[in-house]
Amino acid sequence: MGEELYKEIILDHHKNPRHFGTLKKPTHQAHLENTLCGDEVTMQLKVEGLRIKDVAFSGSGCAITIASASLLTDAVLGKSLAAVKKLGTKDIDKLLGVKVGPAREKCAYLGLETLCKALGK
Amino acid sequence: MIRAMVRNDFPILRRRIHGKRFAYLDSTATTQKPLSVIRAMDEFQRKYNANVHRGIYTLSEEATELYEGARKKVAQFIHANSEREIVFTRNATEAINLVAYAWGRANVHEGDNVVISVMEHHSNIVPWQMMGRELNYELRITDVDAAGLIDLRQLEQQITKRTKLVAVTGMSNVLGTMPPIANIARMAHRKGALVLVDGAQSVAHVPTDVRKLGADFLAISGHKMLGPSGIGALWAKQELLETMPPFLGGGDMIREVTLQSATWNDVPWKFEAGTPNAVGAIGLGAAVDYLQKLGMGNVHKHEQTLVAYALKKLRTLKGITIYGPLDARKKGGVIAFNVDGVHPHDLATLLDREGVAIRSGHHCAQPLLRNVFNVMATARMSFSVYTTKRDIDQCVAAIEKARRVMG
Numbered sequence A: 001m002g003e004e005l006y007k008e009i010i011l012d013h014h015k016n017p018r019h020f021g022t023l024k025k026p027t028h029q030a031h032l033e034n035t036l037c038g039d040e041v042t043m044q045l046k047v048e049g050l051r052i053k054d055v056a057f058s059g060s061g062c063a064i065t066i067a068s069a070s071l072l073t074d075a076v077l078g079k080s081l082a083a084v085k086k087l088g089t090k091d092i093d094k095l096l097g098v099k100v101g102p103a104r105e106k107c108a109y110l111g112l113e114t115l116c117k118a119l120g121k
Numbered sequence B: 001m002i003r004a005m006v007r008n009d010f011p012i013l014r015r016r017i018h019g020k021r022f023a024y025l026d027s028t029a030t031t032q033k034p035l036s037v038i039r040a041m042d043e044f045q046r047k048y049n050a051n052v053h054r055g056i057y058t059l060s061e062e063a064t065e066l067y068e069g070a071r072k073k074v075a076q077f078i079h080a081n082s083e084r085e086i087v088f089t090r091n092a093t094e095a096i097n098l099v100a101y102a103w104g105r106a107n108v109h110e111g112d113n114v115v116i117s118v119m120e121h122h123s124n125i126v127p128w129q130m131m132g133r134e135l136n137y138e139l140r141i142t143d144v145d146a147a148g149l150i151d152l153r154q155l156e157q158q159i160t161k162r163t164k165l166v167a168v169t170g171m172s173n174v175l176g177t178m179p180p181i182a183n184i185a186r187m188a189h190r191k192g193a194l195v196l197v198d199g200a201q202s203v204a205h206v207p208t209d210v211r212k213l214g215a216d217f218l219a220i221s222g223h224k225m226l227g228p229s230g231i232g233a234l235w236a237k238q239e240l241l242e243t244m245p246p247f248l249g250g251g252d253m254i255r256e257v258t259l260q261s262a263t264w265n266d267v268p269w270k271f272e273a274g275t276p277n278a279v280g281a282i283g284l285g286a287a288v289d290y291l292q293k294l295g296m297g298n299v300h301k302h303e304q305t306l307v308a309y310a311l312k313k314l315r316t317l318k319g320i321t322i323y324g325p326l327d328a329r330k331k332g333g334v335i336a337f338n339v340d341g342v343h344p345h346d347l348a349t350l351l352d353r354e355g356v357a358i359r360s361g362h363h364c365a366q367p368l369l370r371n372v373f374n375v376m377a378t379a380r381m382s383f384s385v386y387t388t389k390r391d392i393d394q395c396v397a398a399i400e401k402a403r404r405v406m407g
């Protein structure tokens, strides 16, 4: 089951996180820390005409934190603001392809929480 | 010597986790319970349960006798002069808070100071911060080096005539190091300060003799020494307890109550407001019996053998960082470590799938991790009487596998 949680997709996004870095002129951004373990994520967005024109994230943490943030950036790029604002934890489970379980939820949802904070949600 | 058969006394260790043999390596967080503890608690609830100290009838008298008998066992276990020196609490944290609130409020004033080390568990930091804000005293923090040794020179300078208390751990729950309490107590007493030892770990892992320890207060945790959760104790000399105002108010802690005021019961009951956790105390008493049968000297030796073995095995792995001393003789049964390229949370999840339970995170010692080692989280394996070399082998194999998965 360990290997099931640490699927190819999670390992891949952990090792090669997408959109990792910073944007020049973000319209929205936020930073959150998981005080329990020190994981941290910064999300930056460039919103134009109610669409996510560009997105970037940075931070450090465990594979679940990084992979789920990375998958999320892939998922929101080009989407409408309205659609992105509807995203919930279930969507993260879908992106990860697995439900991480209570001990690791904080890690899995840190990226999403940061995104919500950036969008003032 | 402690034989591997001891493991059979702990029913939970027969569980299989994810279909694998269960290697429980998180005894610093809480220990598992031997059958004798489980049975003693079960028997108490089946045959003797009644409110202690209150009834005139047979059952209440028997329950009281068992509860007070448990107090006696704890007293003897740490070589206290009398059972009157043992106050039952919920846990070590409450024991420390009792001192901070009851003794602290009466004895620490504006302009005074309290000294702790950077290596403390949050439970020996936060109460002193909270009381410091209320009482306006200064909280002084003594450094610890990467080997887990307290800077005794700095400590000596920090202890002044205005120092009321030095509060240090008897054994770090991260590094396993044991500060030289007798030395520290001499320094403190010379300046008129008292000494509190957070014995949550030390009492569970090494022989404790309060007559030689040098401390004035000792906080004890039941669930970390094979007892149940919800029971702990504070040890202090009877004369000292008698000078202290009560902590919580309520039943049992009073002698007489009028509508205007109350007079206090004798110590230690003065500090035990409300119906106590009698079944927990009985469990702790049974845990003490169990440990005494093994012999705490043997327990310590057993854990040192395991630490030496685990350190040797861990160091054969590539990319392992071990925090604290590498000499097993300098520590108790706990090893904090990190594996390059594998976050401790990922490691703990992957190990769990191999039946191995380790802790990951900051171990309630954020200042130590951050200020001394500059990390936010580590993995940690820790041992108790039932730990075997096979547990360690299983863990090391699982670490190698985790690294392959994350590689």
Ligand SMILES: Cc1ncc(COP(=O)(O)O)c(C=O)c1O
Binding pocket: B028, B029, B090, B091, B092, B093, B094, B121, B123, B124, B169, B171, B172, B173, B198, B200, B201, B220, B221, B222, B223, B232, B364
């Ligand atoms: C060194 C140390 N002090 C205090 C505590 C708190 O103990 P308790 O859970 O009994 O309050 C712990 C346990 O986590 C500990 O390891």
